[in-house]
Amino acid sequence: MIADDELAALVRPDSVNKRVYTDPAIFALEMERIYGRAWIYVGHDSQVPNTGDYHTTRLGDQDVVMVRAADGAVKVLYNRCPHKGAKLVSEGDGCAGKFFRCPYHAWTFKLDGTHLGAPMRDGFEGTAYDPTNPQFSMAPVARVDSYRGFVFASQSAEGPSLRDFLGGVASSIDNLCDRSPVGEVEVVGGVFRVLQESNWKVFYENLHDTMHARVTHESSFRAARDEAAAIGEMPFELLIQDGNGEPYTFWEKLELRAYRGGHGYMEGIFDPGAATRDPVARAHFECLSEAVGEERAREVLGMNRHNTILYGSGSPHNVFQQFRVIRPLAVDRTLIEIQLFRCKGAPDAVFDRALTYANLINSPSSNVMPDDVELYRRCQQGNNTRGGEWVSLHRYAGTDRMLPDGAVSTNGTSELPMRNQFAAWREYMLADVPGEAAHAAA
Template identity: 75%
Template sequence: MSLTNETLASLVRPDSVHKRVYTDPQIFELEMKRIYGQAWIYVGHESQVKHPGDYHTTRLGDQDVVMVRATDGQIQVVYNRCPHKGAKVVPDGDGTTGRFFRCPYHAWTFKLDGTHLSAPLKNGLQNTCFDPKHPDFSMRKVARVGVYRGFVFASQAAEGPGLEEFLNGVASSIDNLCDRSPVGEVEVAGGVFRVLQRSNWKVFYENLHDTMHAPVTHESSVVSARSQAQEQGSLPFELLIMEGNGEPYEFWEKLELRAYDNGHGYMEGIFDPAAAERDPVSSAHFVALAEAYGETRAREILGMNRHNTVIYGSGSPHTVFQQFRVIRPLSVDRTLVEIQTFKLKGAPDSVFERALTYANVINSPSSNVMPDDVEVYARCQQGNMTNGGDWISMHRYAGTDRQVENGMVSINGTSELPMRNQFAAWKRFMLNETAAEEGAR
């Protein structure tokens, strides 16, 4: 079956999607061009490249790129390719390249913005069409780079909406993460977890706001946490954050889900911020923020209680526990998730220590929680490869979503509004339509 726009459009209904969107390698290849080749995608945080020559490698869809701090202090993003023989210029990971890039194959060198600098034995290139000023002989730059509060995004499309317009309502989640620092700045710290998942990349985004799965998928960790708490007669933080998934359906139904254009959205927090103020860590954090911003503003900052935010195509920042789960598609059935933890500059050390605890207990590959999700994601992938049916249901509270400024809001916290919103965006990207065009129909 050819991938015409008519075919692609037929795969998404208002309340369901065809399983082919998760299993067809051809669709995956097209997603890399029409979604990851167009949208603003999170590259990294500027704190990962503090000094000129510092670099961080990552991917924009299926493209290897390098984020680097140039000599003028600006952030550049270039494709990780030498124009001579096509070799990757720097290895995967973080490092320092010095004053210029140097290809390990033939020692061609490039300025930190990718511009051609030099090549050995240039006399051998005389009387040829070699022109060091021609872009074909430089490391190619990604079309656009944008920085929002220190978070670096890049778009492979030369034209399109600006970064802030693209982020829309979820920019406030990045703001809140930064504002939780008494000086308004954060930095990546404490190491990074990487988890390889045997599933399509879109499943992770859907699950981030799937409130129906929590008490079911995570039943074993909830039972373990409650058993341990009963045994020791208390519910310390490590057990509290595991036990939180076990709330009854009535609890989840009361949560608010917001959805915005381009597939973004956020879910209301599951931990009561007022109750958190009574613990020593939150109290010390409040004092530090109150000294910087005043008590009223400090309460506003800590009162913005969001559990997961979805920046479609990039991942999920978690403001309360200072994380960014970066989602990188590798193939139609393989996804790499990178969990970055952020330190709030100027905040008490205990706040960062709590964030590390959350990362280890909830997001670590060896935790009692994340493996539950990874297992069911893989089962979704495996089940959708069978002949057991063709359509994926997204019917919960369909047709009841309320329009609000800049987006939609659910009338019930178990609504599948986020999933429907994500696939509405998926369809627009895949058909090369804009949200404005869709709304005008």
């Protein structure tokens, strides 16, 4: 066991020790103290629309299943049969029907996990087997709650409410849903999966790392510009790749906002005024205006956020209706799942555009994602050498402005988001009360 004072010494106000990325013992503690305490995104309730529908995923190192129970409620259960410990359902989505049935010895369970039956019950007479004893049921995760259809679970019976946990980034979920004329979104289609040979925290840091874009993604934005020059226009498919090539002066002007618990958002990099010019965005604006009025439609579509961080869960993207779910597998293995959402009632072209964005920017075969994956891998490899002990977070350290609802950067190239994430990491790893992560030091 790593002592608390040893853990505390790994995080400084302007740097962190490389062990936080490379030490398997620290990773094991993270699964217990972060993923065992925080509210973690499980899935969207649209993934389990009917009774018996289920969606499998992980809470840290724990396999769980989200299911629509007979009473219509969404439950989250550990994916384990209490008899021999077998996983009850395989990975992915499906329908259990009226009950779960273990494929090993046919023990059955109600959709809320309660023990239903076992074959040849006579063999249990005179033993401690008791179908009413929770020991013989599927175990539920301690707490489950949802926010506008987004289902979260916490393995701790104590801690802040989901709404308190989300804090200021709840507004990003609100905006994603409010882009629908009926205020609802649904997961549509399959899921992109990217396996990264790197620690889970590297992905969170990169989401708001504005200094890397024009360097790491130089090949893709230059190719986009060359193609645009050849055809004489910059269509959407090229525009979204060209965005990474903006000069440093552009990135310096963006707002970075950090909230307690490691959450935050980055101001959008695409022009929100396109709502009245681009044909797809204009159709979306007109449709939304009919439902909520022009003023409200402009407010909703004008919220310009590129990436939001829900620490421990991943990153929803408002404009292009997706959620990059971040699942740690090992100290040097991370699975990214990209879910796509349809804004109910919005023109089909809005979802088509989101699908195009995901394919060209986030998919395993995109022109952009492989750049990031390669650099994440190099970070993991470099931090396993004897070339140094500390990772720098010095950029604009000490200049962040503290506001009542969070911190904001004085420069869009600041490493405020990384410092904020590690302030939360330190609190989770040391705190007695789950989720009581503090703001990053200004």
